[in-house]
Structure formats: structure tokens, C-alpha cells
Amino acid sequence: MLDLTWAFFAIAGPAAIFAGISKGGFGSGAAFAASSILALVVEPGLALGVMLPLLMLVDVATLRPYWRKWHWPTARLMILGGVPGVAIGAAFYAQSNPDVLRVLIGVISIGFVIWQLGRSRGWIRIAASALPRWAGGLAGTVAGFTSFVSHAGGPPAAVYLLSLKTTKTEYQANTVLIFTAINIAKFVPYAFLGMFTAETGLANLALAPFALLGAWIGVKMHFMVPERIFFALTYVLLTVTGTKLIWDGLT
Template sequence: MLELTFGFFAMAAPAVVFAGISKGGFGSGAAFAAASILALVIEPGLALAVMLPMLMLMDVAALRSYWGKWNLRASMLLILGGLPGVAIGAALYARADADVFRVLIGVISIGFVLWQIAQRRGWIRAASRNLPDWAGALAGLVAGFTSFVSHAGGPPAAVYLLSLKPTKTEYQASTVLAFWIINIAKFVPYAFLGMFTKETGLANLVLAPFALIGVWLGVKAHHLMPERAFFLLTYALLTVTGTKLIWDGLT
């Protein structure tokens, strides 16, 4: 059961602002750090349930700034692949316990950091040519699954989108559109699985202003803040939280 204490909101409010900044300005890739942080203090399923409505609100808030600036074909391929990925995630959630999801969220968190480091050091290079449509659908499938179990669909989507050599704004707009639809699709199985409670709803009401503030800051930072500085902070947060979640899940 989620206890709406001062300690919970002291942890949740900055996490939601951080997620909003990522959603609004940095391709959504680091938004899932908020769920990882919350999973340190509450059950993973509740952390996911608290964050999904917040992510949906952030999606709507960010849409206006990036409307029509996306690669529509690429976004649709991610969406079409993402829907069955969501279904696979829902099937796993129905059969797994909380510790499985602690480990999954932790592994995905650490994996995100390692993937980013490898890419920046040139160990992993973006495709020299546009990836084919099937690769976009496959990336969407993986994104839908990882998005369902940890709100971490950004990296697989990025692999495909970056191969298309988009502008910074086109990339950001495409992720906003794709995950707007994928997050809407996640809402139904989350509700069906009983992940939402009265307490998560009350938490959402309190945290909604922080989500909107985060998106506003992210849209501003998209043009002003160095991406490197933002992601360095993200890597540190995800390394610590991911390690702790794996430890808790295994022990």
C-alpha cells in the first residue's frame, strides 16, 4: 500500500520534475529514472502506476511545442511495434512478483548507462544508413515492452530514430508522439491489473504541477542546456538506483 507521507513526496516531486525535463527537452530517454528512484521507496508496481499518469500528462504538455515537427512514418512504425510490446509486458507483469520487477528495472537502468557510455565512446555506432521499416517495428516492440515494465522505452526507440539522421527537434518530436500513444496503450492493462489505487490517484493530483513545471523547464532547456550535463546527472542517478534495485531484488 502506498503511504502518502512527506518523505514520499520529498522523493517523488524532484523525480517527477526531472522526468518532465527529459520529456520536454531531451528525447524522453531519461524520464524512466523517476520510476527507478520511486521503486527504491515503494513497491515497483506502485512506482510504475504513480508515474504513468504523470508521463501521460507530460506527453500532452510537450505535444504543443513539437506538434507537426516529427517524422510521422518513423513514429508510426514505433507505435505499431510498441502495441504488441505492451501486451507482452502486461503478460509478464501478471505472472511475476515485485522482486522480478526490481531486478528488471535495475538491469534496464544500468543497461541504459552502459549503452550511452558505449555510444559516446564510439564502441557502438549509429547505423550509417537508414534502418529499414522492419527495424523500426522491432525497435517499437522492444520499446513497448521495456516501457511497460520500467517506463524505459527511450533507448530502443533511439537506436532506430538516430539511424534516420533526424534534427534534434525532429528526434524530440518523434519520441513525444510515439510515447504519447504507447503510454495511452499502457493505461488500460495497468488498470486491468489493479496497479492504480486511490492513493496513486491522490499522489498524481499533488504531483501534476511538478510534471508541468518539469516539461516547461525541459522545453526551455532543449535550446539552452548542454545535453551532456543533463545526461551525466542521469547516469549517476541510474547507476546508484539500478544497483540498489538489483541488490534488493536478489536479496
């Protein structure tokens, strides 16, 4: 049951803005922080159900600024890999309970922070040359799975996309197209698994302006703000929420 209280919207509103900013300007990698934040106050399945239509709305809003700036062979490869990943994620979700999902979302949140810090410190190095095409398909499958269970498909997709040494805008355009397709693929199994309710629909209507505002801000920030400033805030949010979710899931 999702209680649409002022306390819920006080958390969900900023979370929706944050998701829009991430998807609109910073490669979608941190958009799943919104789901992690919501999972602190509602059952994880409902948090995912609230966020998916909002993420799809942001997908539509951000397609135009990056239209045809993507590399279609790369995006197609990862989309084809992402579809079976979504199916695996649906099967996993159907067998899991909320505490398992809390721990998994928490682990993915903390793992994202470690991975990003490792990259920035040089502990984790992206391949000097482009990874082979089969790695792109595999990255798409992992992205489809993590996207289904926590909306966290960005990091596995980034491993392959960053190895291609594309421009910032082509990288962003690739992620917009890839996750537009993956989110569409997620919608039907989400519905069958009962992750959409009348309450999540009302929440979507109320939160849509926040998500669109975030997308507009994100597109503007893409061309103006260094990524390190945005991700510094992301690391703090994900460390706190990830730790709390793991604690709640285990206790």
C-alpha cells in the same frame, strides 16, 4: 499500500520534475529514472502506477511545442510496433513478483548507462545508414515492452531513430508522439492489473504541478542546454538506483 508521507513526496517531487525535464526536452530517454527512484521506496508496481498518469500529463503538455515537427511515417511505424510490445509487457508483469521487477528495472537502468557511455566513447556505433523499416517496427515492439515494465522505452526507440540522422527537434518530436501513443495503450492494462489505487490517484494530483514544471523546464532546456550536461546527472542517478534495485531484488 502507498503511504503518502512527507518522505515519499520528498523523493517523488524531484523525480516527477526530472521525468518532465527528460520528456520535455531530451527525447524521453531518461524519464524512466523517475520510476527507478520511486521503486527504491515503494513497491515497483505502485511506482509505475504513480508515474504513468504523470508521464501522460507531460505528453499532453509537450505535444504543442513539437506539433507536426515529427516524421509521421516513422512515428506511425514505431507506434504500430509498440502496441504488441505493450501486450507482451502486460503478460510478463502479470506473471512476475516485485523482486523480479526490481531486478529488471535495475538491469535496464544500468544497461542504459552502459549503452549511452558506449555511444559517447565510440564503443557502440549507430548504423552509418538508416536501419530498414522492419527494424523500426521491432524497435517499437521492444520499446512497448520496456515502457510497460519500467517506463524505459526511450533507449530501444533511440537505436532506430538515431540511425535516421534526423535533427534534434524532429527526433524529440518523434519521441513525444510515439510515447504519447504507447502510454495511452498502457493505461487500460495498468488499470486491470491493479497498478492504480486511490493513493496513487492522490499522489498524481499532488505531483502534477511538479511534472508540469519539469516539462516547461525541459522544453526551455532543449534549446539552451547541451545534452551531455543533462545525461551526466542521469548516469549517476541510474547507476546508484539501478545498483540498489538489483541488490534489493536479489537479497
